[in-house]
Amino acid sequence: MGTQTGISGKQADLSGWGRFPRLTGRLTRIRSLDALRKALGPHPVIARGNGRSYGDSAVQVQGTLDMRGMAHMLSFDDSTGVLVAQAGVLLGDVIDSFLPRGWFPPVTPGTKFVTLGGMLAADVHGKNHLRDGSIRQHVDWIEVLGPDGQIHRASASENPELFDWTLGGMGLTGVILRCALRLRRVETGYIRQSLHVAGNLDRAIEVFEVATSRYAVAWFDCLGQGAALGRSVVMLGDHAEPEDLEPAQRAAPYDIPRRRPLRMPVDAPGFALNRHTLRAFNAVYYRAQARKAGESLVDWDRYFYPLDTVLGWNRIYGGRGFAQYQVVIPLASARAGLTELLGAISDAGAGSFLAVLKRLGPEAGPISFPMEGYTLALDFPVSDAVLALLTRLDAITAAHGGRAYLAKDSRMTAETFHKTDPRAARFAAYRDGIGARGVFASAQSERVTL
Amino acid sequence: MNRRVTILGARSDIAMACAHAFAAAGDDLTLCARQSETLAEAAQDLELRHGGSVTLRELDVLDVDPQAFADDGDLPDVVICAVGVLGDQLLDQDNAAAIRSVLRANFEAPAALLSAYATAMEDRGSGVIVGISSVAGDRGRATNYVYGSAKAGFTAFLSGMRNRLAKTGVHVITVKPGFVDTRMTEDMDLPGALTAQPAEVGAAVLKAVERRQDVIYVRGVWRLIMGLIRLIPERIFKKLSL
Ligand SMILES: Cc1cc2nc3c(=O)[nH]c(=O)nc-3n(C[C@H](O)[C@H](O)[C@H](O)COP(=O)(O)OP(=O)(O)OC[C@H]3O[C@@H](n4cnc5c(N)ncnc54)[C@H](O)[C@@H]3O)c2cc1C
Ligand SMILES: NC(=O)c1ccc[n+]([C@@H]2O[C@H](COP(=O)([O-])OP(=O)(O)OC[C@H]3O[C@@H](n4cnc5c(N)ncnc54)[C@H](OP(=O)(O)O)[C@@H]3O)[C@@H](O)[C@H]2O)c1
Numbered sequence: 001m002g003t004q005t006g007i008s009g010k011q012a013d014l015s016g017w018g019r020f021p022r023l024t025g026r027l028t029r030i031r032s033l034d035a036l037r038k039a040l041g042p043h044p045v046i047a048r049g050n051g052r053s054y055g056d057s058a059v060q061v062q063g064t065l066d067m068r069g070m071a072h073m074l075s076f077d078d079s080t081g082v083l084v085a086q087a088g089v090l091l092g093d094v095i096d097s098f099l100p101r102g103w104f105p106p107v108t109p110g111t112k113f114v115t116l117g118g119m120l121a122a123d124v125h126g127k128n129h130l131r132d133g134s135i136r137q138h139v140d141w142i143e144v145l146g147p148d149g150q151i152h153r154a155s156a157s158e159n160p161e162l163f164d165w166t167l168g169g170m171g172l173t174g175v176i177l178r179c180a181l182r183l184r185r186v187e188t189g190y191i192r193q194s195l196h197v198a199g200n201l202d203r204a205i206e207v208f209e210v211a212t213s214r215y216a217v218a219w220f221d222c223l224g225q226g227a228a229l230g231r232s233v234v235m236l237g238d239h240a241e242p243e244d245l246e247p248a249q250r251a252a253p254y255d256i257p258r259r260r261p262l263r264m265p266v267d268a269p270g271f272a273l274n275r276h277t278l279r280a281f282n283a284v285y286y287r288a289q290a291r292k293a294g295e296s297l298v299d300w301d302r303y304f305y306p307l308d309t310v311l312g313w314n315r316i317y318g319g320r321g322f323a324q325y326q327v328v329i330p331l332a333s334a335r336a337g338l339t340e341l342l343g344a345i346s347d348a349g350a351g352s353f354l355a356v357l358k359r360l361g362p363e364a365g366p367i368s369f370p371m372e373g374y375t376l377a378l379d380f381p382v383s384d385a386v387l388a389l390l391t392r393l394d395a396i397t398a399a400h401g402g403r404a405y406l407a408k409d410s411r412m413t414a415e416t417f418h419k420t421d422p423r424a425a426r427f428a429a430y431r432d433g434i435g436a437r438g439v440f441a442s443a444q445s446e447r448v449t450l
Numbered sequence: 451m452n453r454r455v456t457i458l459g460a461r462s463d464i465a466m467a468c469a470h471a472f473a474a475a476g477d478d479l480t481l482c483a484r485q486s487e488t489l490a491e492a493a494q495d496l497e498l499r500h501g502g503s504v505t506l507r508e509l510d511v512l513d514v515d516p517q518a519f520a521d522d523g524d525l526p527d528v529v530i531c532a533v534g535v536l537g538d539q540l541l542d543q544d545n546a547a548a549i550r551s552v553l554r555a556n557f558e559a560p561a562a563l564l565s566a567y568a569t570a571m572e573d574r575g576s577g578v579i580v581g582i583s584s585v586a587g588d589r590g591r592a593t594n595y596v597y598g599s600a601k602a603g604f605t606a607f608l609s610g611m612r613n614r615l616a617k618t619g620v621h622v623i624t625v626k627p628g629f630v631d632t633r634m635t636e637d638m639d640l641p642g643a644l645t646a647q648p649a650e651v652g653a654a655v656l657k658a659v660e661r662r663q664d665v666i667y668v669r670g671v672w673r674l675i676m677g678l679i680r681l682i683p684e685r686i687f688k689k690l691s692l
Contacts, residue, residue, distance in 0.1 A: 010637055029636060032488075072495035086491075097499045 014064050017314050018054040020321030020382045020410055023443060025061035031069035036175060037149050039065055044441035047171045049118030050090065052111055054324040055410025056443035057170050058118070065175065067117050073097065074178070081183040082140060087117030087176040094183075095300070100254045103183035104239070104300065106138040110356075112305050117176045122407040123168035123368040125375075126304075127215040127237070130361040134370055136167040140180035147174060147439035165430050168368030170406050172431060172440050172450060188253040190240040191215070191303040194295045201230025201338060205374070208359045213238050218357040222345050222378070229342055232357065240297060249297075256299035263311045317381045323410050325390055326377035328360055329402040334374040337400030341376060341393055348389045354379070367427045369405040377408065387411060394420070406444065417448040424450060452502075456480045456526040458509060458563060459533030460489060463632035464582060467652030468530055473500035475656060480526065482509035511559035512551075520566035528659055529567045530580040531560045535597075536634050542596045549596055556600035561607045568611055571620045578659050580623045581608045582651075585667070588626070588676045591692050612664060623658050624665045627651050628672035644671065 009028030015021070027048075030036045039045055045063035058064065071088035081103050083094065091105060092112035098104075107126045109119065120142060125134040132138075141155035144166055152174070154163035166173045194213075198204035204218050213236040220232030242250050249255075307313055314322070329337035338357075355378040363371040380386045394416045397404065403420040404412055418424050428450050431437045455472045457465050460481035469479055473496045481489050486506040493504040509519065511533050535555040542548035564579055571577030586594050587601030605624055612622035629635060629645040646668045654668045667673040679692070 010639065029633075031633070072491045073498045074491060074494050076498055093499070 009063075012064075014048075014059040014061070015051075015321070016055045016058060016410065017052050018322045018324060018379075018382075018410055019314060019317075020323055021056060021443075022321065023056060023059050023061060025059065025064055027064045027066055029066045029069045033145075033151075033177070036065065036070075036145060036177075039063060040145075040147070040149055040439060044438060046440060046442040046445075047087075047117060047121070047175045049088070049115030049121070050113055052109075052114045052118065053122065053407045054322075055408065056447065057122075057406055057409075059443040060441060061443065067115060067175070070177070071115075081185060082180050083183055084178060084180045085116055086178050087115060087120070089116050090114070091116065091119065098183055099186070099189055099300070102185055102187065102254070104186045106182060106184045107132060107135045108304055110305065111308055112301075113308065116179055116181065120167055120176055120179060121169060121171045122405075123365060123370075124407070125358075125360065125370050127217040127358060129370055130216070130359050131214050133361060133364055134167075134368055135181075136365055136368065138182045139167065140182060142166060142179045143177045144174040145177055147435045151177065161430070162434075164366050165427060168365050169427070170445070171442060172427075172445055173434065173436055174440060186239045187242055188240045188245055188249075189256050189300050190245060190249070190253070191237040191298050191300060192240045192244050192295055193235055193237045193298045193303065196234040196236065198230070198232045198234055200224070200228055201232075201335065201342070204230055204232045204234055204357065205335060207234040207236075208357075208374075211236050211359075216359060220355050220357065222342060222355055225346050229339065229346070237298070237303060244297060256301060259301060259309045261309050261311050317379070320382045322379050322381045323386065323390065324377060324379050324408040325393060326375060326405040326408040327393070327397045327402045328369065328371055328373050328375040328405070329397065329400050330371060330373040333400040333402075337396065337402060338374060338376060340396045340400070344392055344396060345378070345389065348385070348392075367423055369403070369407070371403070373402070375405075377405075406448075409444065409448075412448060414447065414449040424448070451476050453477045453527040454480070454524060455528040455530065456482060456567075458482050458511065458529065458531040458560070461485070462532040462534070462634075463648040464627065464630060464651050465530065465532035466492060467648035467650075468532070468655050469496055469504075469652075470500070470649070471652035471656040472528070473502050473504070476500075476502060477528075478503045478505075480505045480507055480523075482507045484508070484510050511563055512554060514559075514563070516562045516566035517569075519563065520570055525567075525570050525574060525577070527576070528578045528580065529564065530582070530655065531564055532582045533560050534582065534584075534601075534634070536594075537597050539592075539594050539596055552596050553600045553603070556597060557603040557607070560604060564608075564611070568615060568620060568622075572615060572618050575619045577620045578623065578662075579608075579611065579620065580625060580655060580659065581605075582625045582627065583608065585626045585628055585672055585676050589679055589687070593692070609665075621662050623655075623663060625651070625655060625658070625668070626665065626672065626676075627654075627668045630668070644669065644675075 009026050011024055012027035014023045014025050028039055043062040044060055045065055046060035047065050047067050048058035049067055051058055067088040070086045073085040073089055075084045091114050109124045119135050123134045123136050141153055144152050146152050152159055152162055196207045198207055208216055215237035218232045218234040220230055224231035242253055245253060358375050360370040360373055360375050398420050455477045457469055459465050460483040473479055486508045489506050493506055496504045535552055537552040542552055567579060583605045584601040586598035587605045590598050608622055608624045629640045630651055631645050631647055651668050654666055658666045
């Protein structure tokens with residue numbers, strides 16, 4: 001039952017999307033500024049959005065603040081596309097409300113089940129990072145409840161330091177309350193997609209480097225070895241214009257056929273995974289081959305959020321959970337670094353996994369993940385062997401000047417983190433400077449010592 | 451649809467979920483609550499997401515003249531009452547003032563207010579009245595009979611009004627949500643499979659209004675559970691701790 005001071009709430013499962021590590025702790029639903037202020041101190045707390053980060057970024061055993069109770073959209077400007085909303089609003093709700101009026105998120109992760117606060121705190125990137133940057137490039141301003149209990153408005157021109165460190169700062173500078181986000185005008189709810197089969201990594205990189213589309217992403221399996229290492233399908237996409245649609249679709253260009261969600265009811269045994277992902281990959285691969293350079297129209301939901309129809313798909317990995325490994329390797333060493341990473345994975349015989357490759361544009365923001373280069377993301381069911389493999393991958397990433405994405409990380413050591421991301425020391429110093437360190441901390445920030 | 455829907459006790463999570471369900475269906479809302487000004491952002495949100503208009507109105511059911519309140523302004527097409535107070539059984543059961551206030555907030559005041567709407571709707575010959583009651587009213591139990599008996603009274607009142615109005619074009623719906631994950635139950639450990647999200651209640655209430663259902667349990671399993679609980683003979687029931 002609630003206590004008088006500090007944080008109320010109850011014990012809850014606080015694990016991230018990967019369900020590894022499994023953590024329980026005190027979870028408090030925040031519905032008002034008053035409640036939020038009361039929750040600060042004496043114990044450290046961390047904000048939590050929709051729990052779609054994979055590891056322990058949104059976990060503080062002593063006090064995790066569920067921000068989904070502050071989820072109001074406050075205003076929208078039809079001429080500029082600027083939406084003002086509270087941090088707990090779900091991206092999917094933004095799409096539901098504004099796509100019918102011709103607006104789409106400027107940047108989106110691979111799931112719509114994230115909060116705006118979580119997107120900003122991780123400074124998420126999408127398949128359009130090279131073209132459009134990360135979410136920070138589309139944020140006019142934010143309001144943050146700082147460690148002093150005061151609300152600070154921050155933008156590129158007002159409190160720019162707070163703005164910079166909060167976008168990508170993983171909740172460690174304060175709690176984001178509201179933001180003004182610039183949506184993108186779109187004329188339809190469809191994407192014109194073209195699939196390009198690449199026989200190996202070099203070919204895939206070539207496709208990325210000459211692509212002129214807004215969106216680009218590659219899927220590949222890690223089975224390919226030797227000359228076939230990196231055998232993949234590169235998927236390029238652009239928002240479709242009304243002329244691209246069938247006449248029937250053109251009459252209602254933002255309406256798409258509804259997908260019926262499936263639910264993963266119980267923990268699937270680990271072996272279900274390989275079959276599932278392999279089949280998905282092969283389906284795309286062979287479809288792409290058959291069609292050659294064909295273009296197709298895909299609705300926004302299938303294009304951006306193919307996994308969202310299977311609610312609770314994270315359970316497919318079985319009881320011990322899974323780890324997502326996502327790193328970026330700088331452009332100059334991308335080919336060598338990726339080759340070595342993929343080689344180590346296939347040597348470990350850890351099975352076959354679906355991997356995702358994206359091209360990232362220049363670094364922006366002092367602690368955001370993206371830098372000019374290629375980012376690789378793979379899921380692994382957790383086992384001792386896999387954890388050992390990931391430590392080897394860390395060494396390869398470090399050797400090639402790469403770094404890991406905190407929103408996906410669940411197990412990196414402090415040593416690896418500080419070695420691969422020298423910006424961490426400045427971030428820690430900034431946190432000390434504003435008095436954030438004892439007030440905001442996550443299991444992850446404690447693990448990697450931020 | 452563009453009905454006019456009035457929601458009493460609108461700061462409740464269940465009420466807010468109903469507001470979203472009806473607004474999404476195209477209806478205009480009047481949200482009545484204590485400290486109604488705190489709903490300003492919720493009102494902006496509803497208007498922005500769904501279009502339609504949202505009006506705020508101050509209401510403390512314990513401090514209002516029911517008929518004057520119901521007669522002030524346009525008579526709505528649908529009125530939903532979500533007002534309720536859980537209380538604390540152990541603290542309340544030996545305290546006459548506390549018992550009285552739980553009974554008043556859950557039964558007496560909502561009954562009086564909905565009656566006022568019923569009379570006006572009966573004169574007009576149309577309207578829907580929705581009362582959010584509770585499965586706790588289906589049988590008194592040691593752990594929550596102060597609240598439960600108030601809800602039992604409210605349930606009986608609603609069924610009586612339904613009976614009275616059946617031939618008038620005014621329809622009365624009783625909602626027994628079972629456990630719902632709201633502010634009221636925030637600090638309790640509720641069994642997941644038996645616990646509905648507020649949005650499920652909102653959708654169920656909208657459906658009940660559109661299909662003119664009489665009594666709904668939000669998750670079907672509750673109809674079964676309460677059916678069984680009512681079947682247990684009293685001489686056994688009195689010894690159980692449920
Ligand atoms: C299927 C899938 C695909 C994904 N694809 C991508 C992708 O393509 N690109 C990408 O960048 N990411 C991707 N992600 C990661 C995801 O976008 C981020 O982890 C995002 O932060 C999750 O948002 P959330 O609301 O669930 O936040 P949570 O996971 O709950 O929290 C994430 C971080 O945000 C902080 N936070 C949350 N709310 C607030 C707030 N109000 N104020 C301050 N801090 C806050 C938390 O403290 C935590 O550090 C993907 C995740 C999944 C599950
Ligand atoms: N949650 C469950 O498991 C559950 C189960 C079955 C039935 N119910 C019923 O569902 C309804 C909604 O409850 P909830 O779960 O959404 O909890 P809630 O958020 O606590 O809602 C109860 C609402 O009643 C309002 N209220 C209480 N006294 C009032 C008064 N004198 N005047 C005006 N408003 C008053 C409260 O107003 P303030 O916001 O101003 O306090 C509050 O908004 C209640 O009738 C409850 O009994 C709930």
